[in-house]
Amino acid sequence: MAQVYDHGGGVRSIQVPIPDNPLGHTLVYVVDTDRGPVLVDTGWDDPASWGTLAEGLTACGTAVGEVHGVVITHHHPDHHGLSGRVREASGAWIAMHAADTAIVRRTRDTRPGRWFAYMTAKLIAAGAPEEHVAPLRDAAPRTTLPGFSPALPDREIVPGELLGLPGRWLRAIWTPGHTPGHVCLHLEEEHPAQLPGHGRLFSGDHLLPEITPHIGLYEDPDDTTVTDPLGDYLDSLERVGRLTPAEVLPAHQHVFADAPARVRELLAHHEERLTGLRSLLVEPLTPWQVAERMEWNRPWAQIPYGSRNIAVSEAEAHLRRLVKLGRAEAVAGSDPVTYVAV
Known part of the structure; x- marks a missing residue:
């Protein structure tokens, strides 16, 4: 039985399950427009x-075939997984920020x-041990991989501009960090329950009520630019906090108010984490060694194989932030690269 909630003002949410994932579900939002329903994410x-x-x-009084668009x-x-099936069933357009569309295109083209x-x-460059790297070498001869054919969007979300939702005022806010092209969507309409604040914010994974999103690395193998995704995320948080929406509609967990307070909590959390990470760097450590020593939601020995790859990516994102702040540096000539506090 689908769990559907009416948020008022022509906005509803559907809990779409995520198989074998502790998050449980994605909240897919259904926004009524003059041309039919538009989905924010799909599951x-x-x-x-x-x-x-x-x-x-169906419980919302519509059907897949009536969907006008997918944001x-x-x-x-x-978030993006079912977009292609929705478009096939309805002819709906799919909109995404150009930076994430580039990742989708690269994913589709990558062997x-x-x-x-x-x-x-x-x-290997991050210092992973051979026993962790070996399974990737063994898997290399495969010819197919799940999730390597995501739907290619046909519309671009342009930051600062209103989206083409007839009868609605939905403005795109670029919030890079969790991904390079992550966007929040500001519904610039009076809250249906007259809550104080400025409209409502579909926050995706950028701003969640009780958990922090993964901040890792999404890099083009052919691009040597050194990115700072954690710095991007922290800047984006402050930008969203200044919007002071009356209510935040996230993609996971539950709707909440007081976005500025949650932003302050997250900024403090990451500063505490950076301070703790710097204290580890009294001796030179590789990103893998840093990940082993960082605090996660379970001991390192209990973290599954795939999640360790994600953890190392997050550790490296934090290391890059420390370097950018002048609080750590790479040790010259180290291979694999190590970092030390300064």
Whole structure:
């Protein structure tokens, strides 16, 4: 039975399950427009998830075939996964920020062998032990990979501009960090319950009520630019806090108010984490060694293989931030690279 909630003012949400994931579900928002419903995100590409989305739309008084458009907050499969099926069933357009569209296009064009080779090289450079890298080498001969054919968007979300939702005022706010092209969507309309503040904010994964989003690295193998995704995220948080929306409608967990207070909590959390990480760097450490020593939601020994790759990416994002702030530096000539506090 699909869980559907009416948020008032022609906005509803559907809990679309994420298979085998502790997050449980993605909140897909259904926004009424003069041309039919528009979805904010779609959920994971899985038969059960598709069935729940279709059932939820029926409970909202509409159907998949009536969807006018799909607005994607970011390219991750629990948000973008079902977009292609929705478009096939309805003819709806799909909109995404150009930076995440570039990742989708690169994903579609990347041969699995090249992806495995890239991941192997990245992990070796981060100091991963041979027993962790070996499975990637063994998997390299595969010719197919799940999730390597995400739907290519056909509209671009332009930061600062209103989206083409007839009868609604929905403005795109670029909030890079969780992904390079993550966007929040500011519904610049009076809150239906007259709550104080400025409209409502569909926050995707950028601003969540009780958890912090993963901040890792999304890099083009052919681009040598050194990015600072954590710095981007912290800047984006402050920008969203200044909007002072009456209510935040996130993609996970539950709706909440007082976005500025949550922004302050997250800024403090990351400053505390950076301070703790710097204290680890009394001796030179590789990104892998840093990840092993950082605090996670479980001991390192209990973190699954794939999640360790994500953890190392997050550790490296934090290290880059410390370097940018002048609080750490790479040790010249180290291979794999190590970092030390300054």
